[in-house]
Amino acid sequence: MTEISVIAVLDDPVRRRLYDYVAAQGSGVSRTEAAAAAGIGRTLAAFHLDRLAEAGLVEVEFARPGGRSGPGAGRPAKLYRRAVAEHEVSVPPRDYRAAAELLAEVVDVTGAEPELQRAARSRGAAAGRAARQRSPALPDGDLVTGALSAQGYQPYRDGGDVRLRNCPFHLLADRHPPLICGMNLALLEGLLSGAAVTGLSARLDPRPGECCVVVEDSKNNVD
Amino acid sequence: MAGFMAGIIPVNALADTAPGFVWRLRDGDGPGATALRPCGPDVMVNMSVWEDLESLRDFVYRNGPHLDFMRRRRSWFHPMAVPYLVLWWVPAGHIPGLDEALCRLDMLRREGPGSAAFTFRDAYPAPAVEGAGLPGS
DSSP states (O other): OOHHHHHHTTOSHHHHHHHHHHHTOSSOEEHHHHHHHHTSOHHHHHHHHHHHHHTTSEEEEEEOGGGOOSTTSOOOEEEEEEOSOOOOOOSSOOOHHHHHHHHHHHHHHHTOHHHHHHHHHHHHHHHHHHHHHHOTTSOHHHHHHHHHHHTTOOEEEETTEEEESOOTTHHHHHHSHHHHHHHHHHHHHHHHHHTTOOSEEEEEOOOTTSOSEEEEEGGGOOO | OHHHHHHHHHHHHHHHHSTTEEEEOOOTTSSSSTTOOTTOTTOOOOOEEESSHHHHHHHHHHSHHHHHHHHTGGGTOOOOSSOOOOBOOEETTOOOOHHHHHHHHHHHHHHOSBTTBBOSTTOOOOOSSSSEEEEEO
């Protein structure tokens, strides 16, 4: 399948809704759960989920209900989770990824990380100020999750902390971790200060499959 | 440098208990290898052996305190214009010496990544023998 036909699979409102729901979950989702979240029947959900799987947008796994095993544990349930692969289409063709990789390499070699972090902090601060101006009265937590969602981080609450399901810089971060994770941390620190958020702070805390940064409740920060 | 010297002790301790960790270089009774200067007074070295590449990668790039330590490296170290990190496979039980590490680093600098000297970005699989370990320097 070409990149454009993979993306075209999402050009159906119901399928898109199912994909967004699956992508936002931390673990595999059953047909029944996905159907309920999208407000459609289980058969229709199964049809669309399998189209998403054929396109490679979601991956299929099988799990015993409730983790049971052995005879009488029931049939393994088909679960769907967001695929790792990235898809990008640009019309007309553009290749910002190659440019970003070259720039990252140069920053690495020249040691310009402090400058990169400074630039990232000020970019984050501008985004934070803009978010605060749009919603001056919004509670800090909601403001932060809204701003992070808008930038593709897929935030979710974990107690008082905000964790990020998606790394918007995944490929680059994979190739230049200290550089890109440091830039990302500076972006998010900037965002918090620009939005005048005081009870939350950003810290590097990488977890498999998630962004390297956690935005945590400063009161719980014992480090 | 005080920040680096203070930070290296807990980070080294984290390595000792990390999954897949086998061995790391020390300067005599010191907690790390910071006193060893085989490449000149301004170059510090570290070297360790791990069971597999993913264990090492998990510690270096996916361990919060270690990643944060690396993020701050420009507060303490100048960038190097040549490759300064090299990986290679060793037979299980073999503890490499500094001379071996410097030879592999030289190989990487001269020939680029290959099966005998490589990097995280251009990694090579372990040779097909039972139980091999991986040092990083």
